[in-house]
Amino acid sequence: MSLMTSLNDPRVLQLAQKVYADHFTYDPKLELEYDDRRKKLMYEDILYNISFLMTAVHLSDEKIFTSYARWLNELLCNLMPDLDRVRIMTQMKDHYRILSKTLKDLPSELLNVDEIESAQRYIQRAIEITEEVVTDVPLSDQFMQGPFSEYRKMYLDAMLHSNTREAYAVISRAREQGVSILNIYENILNVVMYEVGRLWHQSKLTVDKEHYCSSVTQTVMSQFYDVLFLQPRNHRSLICCAVGSELHEIGGRMLSDLFEYDGWDTYYLGAAVPQKALLHAISEHRPDLIALSVTMPQHLLECESTVRAVRSQYPEVKIAVGGHAFKMTNRIWEKWPIDFYSDTAAELIEWSHKEFRALKKASLANQHD
Numbered sequence: 001m002s003l004m005t006s007l008n009d010p011r012v013l014q015l016a017q018k019v020y021a022d023h024f025t026y027d028p029k030l031e032l033e034y035d036d037r038r039k040k041l042m043y044e045d046i047l048y049n050i051s052f053l054m055t056a057v058h059l060s061d062e063k064i065f066t067s068y069a070r071w072l073n074e075l076l077c078n079l080m081p082d083l084d085r086v087r088i089m090t091q092m093k094d095h096y097r098i099l100s101k102t103l104k105d106l107p108s109e110l111l112n113v114d115e116i117e118s119a120q121r122y123i124q125r126a127i128e129i130t131e132e133v134v135t136d137v138p139l140s141d142q143f144m145q146g147p148f149s150e151y152r153k154m155y156l157d158a159m160l161h162s163n164t165r166e167a168y169a170v171i172s173r174a175r176e177q178g179v180s181i182l183n184i185y186e187n188i189l190n191v192v193m194y195e196v197g198r199l200w201h202q203s204k205l206t207v208d209k210e211h212y213c214s215s216v217t218q219t220v221m222s223q224f225y226d227v228l229f230l231q232p233r234n235h236r237s238l239i240c241c242a243v244g245s246e247l248h249e250i251g252g253r254m255l256s257d258l259f260e261y262d263g264w265d266t267y268y269l270g271a272a273v274p275q276k277a278l279l280h281a282i283s284e285h286r287p288d289l290i291a292l293s294v295t296m297p298q299h300l301l302e303c304e305s306t307v308r309a310v311r312s313q314y315p316e317v318k319i320a321v322g323g324h325a326f327k328m329t330n331r332i333w334e335k336w337p338i339d340f341y342s343d344t345a346a347e348l349i350e351w352s353h354k355e356f357r358a359l360k361k362a363s364l365a366n367q368h369d
């Protein structure tokens, strides 16, 4: 009896047809996700998979099959960027399980007991590898290196596996192990979110996963609210918001939280705040400082207009701007009537200490004159 390694072998074709049909019965969602072209490719991939498995079994070399499993998974992630990596992992694991079940029913003249046993072992190993490679995406040096990189990896890994509890737990552990809120925000959550953006840009992450990571990060940040609002007050107040139709709101929230932790009374207005609404909030709260956050460059014009409106109506209020969009400009903020620009919330806090100490000194000196 010839070995079942050829793609044209009628026994391989029969096996592939059964695995293919069983998979659609097992997972009806595939019908929605796979058009005719994808179905054809899926069938071909099943044929290849069986052929690789049989080759590995006959040569007693597990790696032939498992390295192919790794390669195939990556290929599918690149070919189907509309599907989440976890969804592709699930499809592949289902495929291996269905293949495993189908092999068990094969007549013994096709594969002997030892061969079946090896095939099952290789399939099991392919399932494990498929689980591992969900997070097997090229990560940037900035993400991988330096302090807190272990926390970053664990946090991202949990989110890529859609494991909200674990993501929350990683940050709780960091907190218990003495990592400061500032470091958790700036050097763990912030850097991970930038990595999320990079992975999305490279089609390694779907839009729904990007939304999920944002939502998890906001939930995780809320675990600090017990201490944030219990700090001694410094009698300064801040309004922060994202301008225009800007939907990116995590940077502004982080900044507000860190100011709250520094003793300020903060009013975070969130994303997409109309200029009129901001001006109204200023008239109500009379803040010492406003911080405007911009992520997408197309909202910079609106930001400039807001800066000028605040400056003319409330000349005494200090204005700071920041966010990802400014990094993509030729220092545009230098042309605007603002008091401070920085890349990070921490630098603004540091600046505010000096600035408001100097203002306090000046006002005390005036009182004595």
Ligand code: B12
Pocket (backbone or CB within 6 Å): 185, 186, 189, 190, 193, 194, 196, 197, 198, 200, 201, 207, 210, 211, 214, 245, 246, 247, 248, 249, 250, 251, 252, 254, 255, 291, 292, 293, 294, 295, 296, 297, 320, 321, 322, 323, 324, 341, 342, 343, 344, 345, 346, 348
């Ligand atoms: C999460 C995210 C989203 C979420 C936002 C959810 C939410 N509730 O906020 C969603 C899914 C909605 C989204 C949508 C979009 N996004 Co988006 N998104 C991101 C992502 C991955 C992370 C943003 C983030 O939270 N970062 C973490 C925070 C903490 O960082 P930060 O905002 O920069 O803030 C820090 C500092 O800048 C500073 N800071 C912030 N504000 C201020 C203010 C002051 C005064 C100071 C001093 C400091 C300061 O303090 C913070 C801590 O240090 C980024 C990647 C990235 N590079 O940022 C892409 C990214 C910004 N998005 C991008 C794009 C293209 C989009 C979309 C067009 C399409 C899409 N699906 O992604 C839409 C547009 C939405 C819109 N109309 O605004 C691109 C922008 C590319 C470009 N050249 O402009 C990025 C860079 C992804 C990428 N790598 O390509 N996105």
